[in-house]
Amino acid sequence: xxxxxxxxxxxxxxxxxxxxxxxxxxxxxxxxxxxxxxxxxxxxxxxxxxxxxxxxxxxxxxxxxxxxxxxxxxxxxxxxxxxxxxxxxxxxxxxxxxxxxxxxxxxxxxxxxxxxxxxxxxxxxxxxxxxxxxxxxxxxxxxxxxxxxxxxxxxxxxxxxxxxxxxxxxxxxxxxxxxxxxxxxxxxxxxxxxxxxxxxxxxxxxxxxxxxxxxxxxxxx
Amino acid sequence: xxxxxxxxxxxxxxxxxxxxxxxxxxxxxxxxxxxxxxxxxxxxxxxxxxxxxxxxxxxxxxxxxxxxxxxxxxxxxxx
Numbered sequence: 001x002x003x004x005x006x007x008x009x010x011x012x013x014x015x016x017x018x019x020x021x022x023x024x025x026x027x028x029x030x031x032x033x034x035x036x037x038x039x040x041x042x043x044x045x046x047x048x049x050x051x052x053x054x055x056x057x058x059x060x061x062x063x064x065x066x067x068x069x070x071x072x073x074x075x076x077x078x079x080x081x082x083x084x085x086x087x088x089x090x091x092x093x094x095x096x097x098x099x100x101x102x103x104x105x106x107x108x109x110x111x112x113x114x115x116x117x118x119x120x121x122x123x124x125x126x127x128x129x130x131x132x133x134x135x136x137x138x139x140x141x142x143x144x145x146x147x148x149x150x151x152x153x154x155x156x157x158x159x160x161x162x163x164x165x166x167x168x169x170x171x172x173x174x175x176x177x178x179x180x181x182x183x184x185x186x187x188x189x190x191x192x193x194x195x196x197x198x199x200x201x202x203x204x205x206x207x208x209x210x211x212x213x214x215x216x217x218x219x220x221x
Numbered sequence: 222x223x224x225x226x227x228x229x230x231x232x233x234x235x236x237x238x239x240x241x242x243x244x245x246x247x248x249x250x251x252x253x254x255x256x257x258x259x260x261x262x263x264x265x266x267x268x269x270x271x272x273x274x275x276x277x278x279x280x281x282x283x284x285x286x287x288x289x290x291x292x293x294x295x296x297x298x299x300x
Contacts, residue, residue, distance in 0.1 A: 058283070058284070059286055062283065062286065066282075066283060094288070095286065100288075101288060102286055102288045102289045104234075104235070104237070104289065105237045105238060106237065107235065107237055108237070109237050109238070109241050147235075147237075149234065149235070149289065150288070174235070174237070
């Protein structure tokens with residue numbers, strides 16, 4: 001699997017996701033700077049990492065979503081290349097219009113940084129194939145703007161189409177229907193606030209995130 | 222030519238920041254505040270002849286996230 005990790009100014013989980021991908025796939029991902037206009041030709045998986053791209057100016061993810069590389073990312077996603085956006089990456093995906101809804105300031109206004117329990121709601125996606133439906137997993141969260149909101153019709157559509165991939169089992173940030181991660185219509189784009197790449201080795205305190213990358217590897221290659 | 226863009230949260234969208242400001246005002250003893258909504262003001266210094274539709278494009282493509290926000294443009298012709 002040839003992965004590309006997009007690096008924006010202010011990304012800070014680009015290395016975490018690169019290490020996780022290298023461990024699981026055995027290949028170093030290509031680190032692609034946001035000013036590039038093309039992805040490496042053989043890219044078959046793209047990750048938008050967490051962080052604070054452009055210092056969260058204007059809105060979290062707003063500037064990154066308009067950077068040059070995003071045109072190539074959108075094209076690739078349109079062709080079916082799997083694309084994951086973690087934390088700030090999820091914010092970038094909603095700002096880029098690749099996923100519906102928006103991520104707003106946490107309802108309690110405080111930065112949340114702790115391991116949280118999530119339920120895997122859909123184990124049929126290419127990102128969650130190695131999990132059981134209804135299984136509880138623990139991923140860390142670290143965000144200030146993770147409060148997922150969309151209009152009721154959009155939320156109903158997401159639920160009805162099985163596009164809620166992960167749901168918080170506890171109150172974390174005020175997200176509508178406790179949504180933690182969603183899929184696009186075609187199922188090849190996943191955005192989630194929790195960090196699976198920070199739950200890959202025992203030293204991380206848990207390894208629940210590892211299967212997300214292992215599942216991808218199996219589907220992609 | 223200058224223009225001002227006011228970006229505000231849509232009605233019904235929870236505004237935690239506005240709520241916090243509201244609480245702080247109450248803490249200062251201002252008891253008559255019914256609600257607070259916080260928004261943004263963006264000032265643009267534009268080339269003469271920039272059309273209203275160009276400014277509206279800027280709002281839709283970047284300045285506002287129309288999923289959650291409304292925008293209002295105020296053109297200040299000679300400012």
